[in-house]
Amino acid sequence: MSETSDSRGRNIRKVRPFLEELEAKPFWANLREHKLTAQRCNGCGMFFSYPPQGSCPHCLSTDYTWTQLSGKGKVYSFVNYHRAWHPSYEGKTPYNVSLVDLDEGPRLISNVIDCPVDQVTIGMPVEVVYEDNEEYTLPKFRPA
């Protein structure tokens, strides 16, 4: 096993966001400025879900505005990974992955950090934290 292959010798991609995705570029750019944003429809006023898309999932309007979110939300569900599916997670198990329902409506798959994995609960209030690296910024969440 290595950074680029798994235990069966199959190629594994690097686990990074796809920053070039056309509709998602503003999402990643705004995160660099520590702003969590989502598309909001100028037609019906509803928020889009993630991943970003070219028209409103509720009314199909193509008129939308990237809108800053409060960064606050609640855990809808969570799991603890006890197995590392990717070499970069070796030695880091168990770790949390959560479905975080943001107060404005959209849901993200992310991590609850700064909290022992056995202390995370469904309904737990969380707030965004920004994890910067050289190329991009990931939104993660901590107990609020």
Added chain:
Amino acid sequence: MSNISGRYAVVGVAETKVGKRPDASTHSLHLECMKACLDDAGLEVSDIDGFLTNQPLNDAHRSYAVRMANMARMHPNYATDLALGGATPIAMVQNAVMAIEAGMANTVLCVHARKRGTPDPSPGNPIRHGDEHWEEPWGHFSAVANHAFAAQRHMYEFGTKSEDLAHVAVATRKHACMNNNATMRKPMTIADHQASRFICEPLRLFDCALESDGGGAVIVTSAERARDFPKKPVAILGMGQHHPHFSLMDAPTLTTLGGRKSSELAYKMAGLTPKDMDFAEIYDCFTITTMITLEDYGFCKKGEGKDFVKNGRIEVGGELPVNTHGGLLSQAHIEGMLHVTEAVRQLRGNEVEPERQVKDAKVGIVSGHGGSLCMHASLILGAL
């Protein structure tokens, strides 16, 4: 439009030996089940005029059905690949019915083989669902985790426990122990399940399906023609599909899935209810999938799956035998193809090992479930 319930039938089934097949590639496994299925129906390649495959993930040739047809020098008038994950085998049978009803084919061969138990070196890139870059940066990689999210919600909403899921695993294993073509044939206890390690908590190793090599196939034709075939035909009584979301990021709920609506449509077409089912072959990529689907299919109320699966109720001899072949959990994971072939063989009445034959089986329901809990197909079959 008139109801087509009972107008079409399965006249051939086959499954390969499952488990580890290191010497057979994905396409070889396909050819193996195609031949076995033709033999079962007493047909030649030239008798087949419709052909359906399930786009394999690791043998990523485009137009797979046409490629496989050509490998057998079959020249169908109707062919395509379907891609609904574990809902595909049922969708293939449904599309076969539609192709015949539309007059595009008379005799349709549906085949799916899978190569996940041993390596299958392939020059192409494996097919992925496509939104991994919205999951993997946060360490989210697997189908286990998607279903663990659902299990966590089921536990939160209804008080379900890991020990309750164990009953699904134990009953399924019991059936695998009676199946000569099952991978896992060592009996399992509730304690064994509870001692198995967490893969993605709250799901343990024994909540998870196997990774297998193998395949299965079915042949569909009109009920009218079906009586001329050597084996007892099995009628297609009800069909349904429902696909309520794609990503978990837009799933309205994780505890009621597409199976509710899909089964309602199938029951309606068949004019039958859950009480009429003699057995159920329920897609079981994880134990929680079986439990949620049993609820969605109306065998018990939502949230009561944890009690329904106990006390032998889902075992052969019980009220509703479930996964009489050992399922994906203990027989082999061929994405539900063998749930379809098992239902047919149960309804033929003289093909499976006698100890796992459901007595007087007249009608059974089959479920298929795919993707991030987002795709569902249902099929009701009956003895003709």
